[in-house]
Amino acid sequence: MNTALEGLRVLDISEGLAAPFAAKLLGDLGADVIKLESPEGDEARRRGPFAGSEDIETSAPFLYANTSKRSVVIDPSDPDDLALQSRLIAWADVVVSHETEPSLSTRGLGYEQLSAGNPRVVLTTVTGFGSDGPYADWQWNHLTAGALGGFTYLCGREDREPLQLGASVTETLTGAYAAVATLIAVHAAQKHGRGDHVDVSVIEAAVNAALLPVQRYDYTGSSGSRRADIGPSPSFILPTSDGYVGANVLTQAQWEMLCQIFGRPEFIEDPLFADGWSRMENSRDLATQLAEQTRRRTAEDVFHDAQTWRIPFGLIPTMSEVVNLLPHREREFFFDFEHPRAGRVRMPGVPWMFGDERPVGSRTPLLGEHTEEVRTSSSKWPSEGPSPQPSPRGRGGQKGRNEIPERPLEGLRVIDLSMFMSGPMTSLIFADGGADVIKVESVQRIDGWRAGGATDDFWWEWAPQFNWVNRNKHGITLNLTDQRGADVIRHMVKDADILVENYTPRVMGNFGLSFEELREINPELIMISMPGFGLTGTWSHYTAFANTTEQMSGLPHLTGYSDDQPIFSGTTGGDPLAGVMGALALLSALERRRRLNALGEPGGCHIDLSQTETATSFTGEAVTAYSISGEDHGRQGNYHPRIAPHSTYPCRDDEWIAIACETDEQFADLARLMGRDDWLEMASDFVHRDAAREAIDAAIGEWTSAWDAGELMRELQDLGIAAGVVYDGRGLLEDPHLQARNFFITQHHTYAGTRRYPLQPYRFAHWSGPEVDRPSPTLGRDTREVLGRLTSLTEAEVDEMEADDVIGTIPLGERGD
Numbered sequence: 001m002n003t004a005l006e007g008l009r010v011l012d013i014s015e016g017l018a019a020p021f022a023a024k025l026l027g028d029l030g031a032d033v034i035k036l037e038s039p040e041g042d043e044a045r046r047r048g049p050f051a052g053s054e055d056i057e058t059s060a061p062f063l064y065a066n067t068s069k070r071s072v073v074i075d076p077s078d079p080d081d082l083a084l085q086s087r088l089i090a091w092a093d094v095v096v097s098h099e100t101e102p103s104l105s106t107r108g109l110g111y112e113q114l115s116a117g118n119p120r121v122v123l124t125t126v127t128g129f130g131s132d133g134p135y136a137d138w139q140w141n142h143l144t145a146g147a148l149g150g151f152t153y154l155c156g157r158e159d160r161e162p163l164q165l166g167a168s169v170t171e172t173l174t175g176a177y178a179a180v181a182t183l184i185a186v187h188a189a190q191k192h193g194r195g196d197h198v199d200v201s202v203i204e205a206a207v208n209a210a211l212l213p214v215q216r217y218d219y220t221g222s223s224g225s226r227r228a229d230i231g232p233s234p235s236f237i238l239p240t241s242d243g244y245v246g247a248n249v250l251t252q253a254q255w256e257m258l259c260q261i262f263g264r265p266e267f268i269e270d271p272l273f274a275d276g277w278s279r280m281e282n283s284r285d286l287a288t289q290l291a292e293q294t295r296r297r298t299a300e301d302v303f304h305d306a307q308t309w310r311i312p313f314g315l316i317p318t319m320s321e322v323v324n325l326l327p328h329r330e331r332e333f334f335f336d337f338e339h340p341r342a343g344r345v346r347m348p349g350v351p352w353m354f355g356d357e358r359p360v361g362s363r364t365p366l367l368g369e370h371t372e373e374v375r376t377s378s379s380k381w382p383s384e385g386p387s388p389q390p391s392p393r394g395r396g397g398q399k400g401r402n403e404i405p406e407r408p409l410e411g412l413r414v415i416d417l418s419m420f421m422s423g424p425m426t427s428l429i430f431a432d433g434g435a436d437v438i439k440v441e442s443v444q445r446i447d448g449w450r451a452g453g454a455t456d457d458f459w460w461e462w463a464p465q466f467n468w469v470n471r472n473k474h475g476i477t478l479n480l481t482d483q484r485g486a487d488v489i490r491h492m493v494k495d496a497d498i499l500v501e502n503y504t505p506r507v508m509g510n511f512g513l514s515f516e517e518l519r520e521i522n523p524e525l526i527m528i529s530m531p532g533f534g535l536t537g538t539w540s541h542y543t544a545f546a547n548t549t550e551q552m553s554g555l556p557h558l559t560g561y562s563d564d565q566p567i568f569s570g571t572t573g574g575d576p577l578a579g580v581m582g583a584l585a586l587l588s589a590l591e592r593r594r595r596l597n598a599l600g601e602p603g604g605c606h607i608d609l610s611q612t613e614t615a616t617s618f619t620g621e622a623v624t625a626y627s628i629s630g631e632d633h634g635r636q637g638n639y640h641p642r643i644a645p646h647s648t649y650p651c652r653d654d655e656w657i658a659i660a661c662e663t664d665e666q667f668a669d670l671a672r673l674m675g676r677d678d679w680l681e682m683a684s685d686f687v688h689r690d691a692a693r694e695a696i697d698a699a700i701g702e703w704t705s706a707w708d709a710g711e712l713m714r715e716l717q718d719l720g721i722a723a724g725v726v727y728d729g730r731g732l733l734e735d736p737h738l739q740a741r742n743f744f745i746t747q748h749h750t751y752a753g754t755r756r757y758p759l760q761p762y763r764f765a766h767w768s769g770p771e772v773d774r775p776s777p778t779l780g781r782d783t784r785e786v787l788g789r790l791t792s793l794t795e796a797e798v799d800e801m802e803a804d805d806v807i808g809t810i811p812l813g814e815r816g817d
Contacts, residue, residue, distance in 0.1 A: 017172065050629065201762070234249070244299060262293040264289075327610070351617050417508075450466045465572075474777065481511070495790070659700065
C-alpha cells in the first residue's frame with residue numbers, strides 16, 4: 001500500500017520503551033527506521049517476559065516497541081562503526097533518543113552539533129523530566145512517573161496503598177506524544193527547511209492524561225479522592241458468572257434505562273439514587289445491589305443487552321480474550337508475524353485505517369540483523385542528505401512564501417465537530433500548534449464535556465475539563481439538522497485541511513456530511529472519524545465512552561490489588577489515548593497528502609480510527625507477552641518481577657511516595673540510608689531480595705512514615721534512586737520542576753476566571769508555545785466572526801439563523817422560553 005510516511009528517514013538511538021515506541025509508530029506508518037544498538041543491545045531486550053528462556057531476542061517489551069526497524073550494531077571503540085554512525089546521522093531526517101539534549105551534547109550528538117551538518121534534522125529527546133529543569137537528571141520508571149504525574153493519586157482504594165496502572169501506559173503514552181511532536185516538527189521542516197529539537201517529558205505526558213487532580217484542585221480546591229473501584233457518574237465494574245463487566249452509566253437517561261433492563265424500576269424514584277450526585281453518595285451500596293443482577297449472567301450477555309439499549313457498557317477481557325475480541329478479528333487489527341527466535345507473535349497493529357487500508361509494519365529485528373546491509377548501502381550515499389521536498393501550504397490562511405510563522409502548524413484549518421475529550425484533545429494539539437481550529441456545537445446539543453461545571457449560573461461555561469481541552473479554538477454553534485447549518489459546514493470544508501468527528505457511524509450521514517459528500521467539495525480534505533469500535537464491523541453501532549474503551553483494552557484486568565477485582569484507572573479512561581493517536585493519524589495523513597500532491601494526485605482521505613483499538617495499543621506490551629509466553633499475570637498491585645523494592649509507601653501528613661530500586665547499588669544505598677546494614681547481603685542477590693519483598697516493603701513503610709514525602713524524594717534522588725511523591729493537584733501545581741519549565745498556562749475565562757492548565761508535554765526549540773490569550777470559547781463566542789470570515793452569508797441571513805436557533809449562545813434548555 002501507499003504508506004503515509006514513505007521517504008521519512010529516522011535514526012533511533014534510544015533504549016527502553018517510551019522513545020523506541022515513538023520510533024516504532026513512525027516505522028509502522030512507513031518511515032525507514034534504523035535502530036542503533038550497542039553490542040549488548042537495547043536494555044529492553046533484557047526486561048522480559050520472554051518466550052521461554054531469557055533470550056534477549058524474545059523480550060516482549062522489546063518486540064512490541066521495535067517493529068518496522070532495521071537493527072545496526074555500533075561498537076563505540078570501532079572507528080569503522082563510528083564512521084557508519086556519522087553517515088547515518090547525515091542521512092536522517094529525524095533522530096530519536098532517550099537521553100537529555102545536554103547528555104547527548106557531551107558525546108557530540110546534541111542538536112546544535114547535529115544540525116551543523118544537517119540543518120533540517122529533527123532531534124527528539126524522550127526523557128522522564130525533559131532536558132532542562134531541576135529534575136532533568138533524576139531517575140524514573142513507570143511507577144514513579146505515575147506518582148509524579150498524578151495517575152497514582154487516583155488509582156486504588158482510599159483505605160489501601162495507591163497503585164500504578166497495570167500496563168506501562170506512562171511510557172507508551174509518552175512515545176505516542178513524541179511521535180506526534182516529531183511529525184509536527186517534520187511538517188514544519190518540510191515547509192521551511194529548518195529542523196528542530198523536540199523535548200518530550202514523561203511526567204508531563206502523565207499529567208495531561210491524568211488531568212483530573214490538577215483541574216479539580218484549581219477549580220474547587222480539592223483533588224478528589226482515591227476510589228478507583230467506582231467510576232464517574234457513578235460507573236461500576238460488576239462480577240458476572242464468568243468474569244466482570246463494566247457498567248458505565250453516564251447520563252440520567254442511561255440510568256433509567258439500566259433500571260428497566262435490570263428489572264429494578266423502583267430505583268428510578270428511590271431518593272438514594274434519584275440523580276448522579278445521590279448515586280455517587282451511595283455508590284457502594286448501589287454497586288452491591290447491581291451486582292446481584294449481573295453475577296448470574298455471563299459478561300457477554302450483560303454487555304450486549306446494555307448496548308442494545310445504547311448504554312455504553314464494556315467488557316473486562318483477559319489478555320487471551322483481548323486478542324480474540326470480535327471487532328479486532330473482523331477489522332484485522334492485530335499484527336501477526338513469525339519471528340526467528342520468538343516464534344509466532346501477535347500484537348496490536350496501527351489502530352486506524354486510511355479508507356479501507358490499514359498500515360502494516362514489519363517484524364522486530366534481531367540484534368545487528370541489518371548491520372552489514374546498512375554498512376554496504378550507506379557507503380554509496382551522497383555526503384549530504386536530500387533537500388526538503390516542497391509542500392503545498394495549508395488552506396487556513398497564507399503567509400508570505402519566505403515568511404516563517406510563529407508556530408509550526410500555522411496555515412492549517414481544522415473543523416472540529418467532536419465532543420467530550422478524545423476528538424477535542426486531537427484538535428487541541430493542532431490548536432496549540434497554531435492551526436485555525438473551529439469548534440462546532442449547537443444550542444440544541446452542547447458538548448457533553450461542559451456538564452462538569454460546579455455552579456448553577458452559566459454552568460455550561462465552568463467545566464474545567466472542557467476549558468482545558470478547547471483552549472485556542474474558535475467556538476461556533478450550528479444546528480446541523482437544519483439545512484442552513486449543514487450548508488455552513490459544506491462551505492467551510494472548501495478551504496479546510498482537516499475535519500474531526502467522534503460520533504457513532506450513522507450520524508454524519510444523517511447530517512448529509514458523509515466523507516463521500518464532503519470529498520466532492522474538497523478532494524484534499526482529511527477527515528477523521530473516531531467512533532468507539534470503528535466504522536465497520538458487527539459492533540460499529542455500539543456506544544463507547546472513555547470508560548468503555550479503557551475496559552475493552554484489558555487495562556482494568558491488569559490494574560488493581562492482587563487480592564481484589566479489576567478497578568478503573570481513576571482518570572479519564574481511554575479518551576487521552578485516542579486523542580493523541582488521532583493527532584498522529586492526522587499528521588501522518590498530512591505527510592501522505594504532501595507526497596501524493598507532489599505526484600499530481602489528490603491527497604484527501606477518510607481515517608477510520610477505533611478508540612477501542614487505540615486504547616489496546618497502550619496495553620500492547622502485555623498482549624505481546626501473552627502471545628509469546630501464554631503468560632497473563634493479571635492484577636499485581638505495584639509488584640514488578642525484576643525490581644525490588646517497587647511500591648508506594650506512606651509518609652507524614654497522609655502523603656505517599658513511590659520508590660523503585662532497579663539496581664543492586666540502589667538497594668545498597670537505600671539500606672545504608674535506612675541504617676539497615678543487615679540488608680547489604682541482599683544487595684547483590686535479587687533472588688534473596690525478591691523472596692523477602694514483603695518484609696522489606698513493611699520495613700520501608702514504617703521508615704518512610706516519619707518522613708516528609710518531598711524531602712525524602714529529594715534525598716533518594718540525590719542517591720540516584722527512582723522516587724516520586726504521589727502528587728495530588730496542589731502538589732503538581734506547586735512542583736518546582738514543572739514551574740521551572742513553565743508547564744502550566746494561565747488563562748482568564750469570562751466565567752471561570754483565571755485558571756491554570758497543563759501544556760502539551762513537548763517543547764520546540766524554534767517555535768513558540770501556544771497562545772495564552774485565547775481561553776476556551778464560551779458557547780457560540782466566535783460564531784459571527786467565523787461566519788463573516790469564512791462564508792458569504794449576509795448579516796440579515798445570520799440574524800435570521802439566530803432567530804431560528806440555528807446559531808446562538810445559550811443552550812435551548814436554559815432559556816426558559
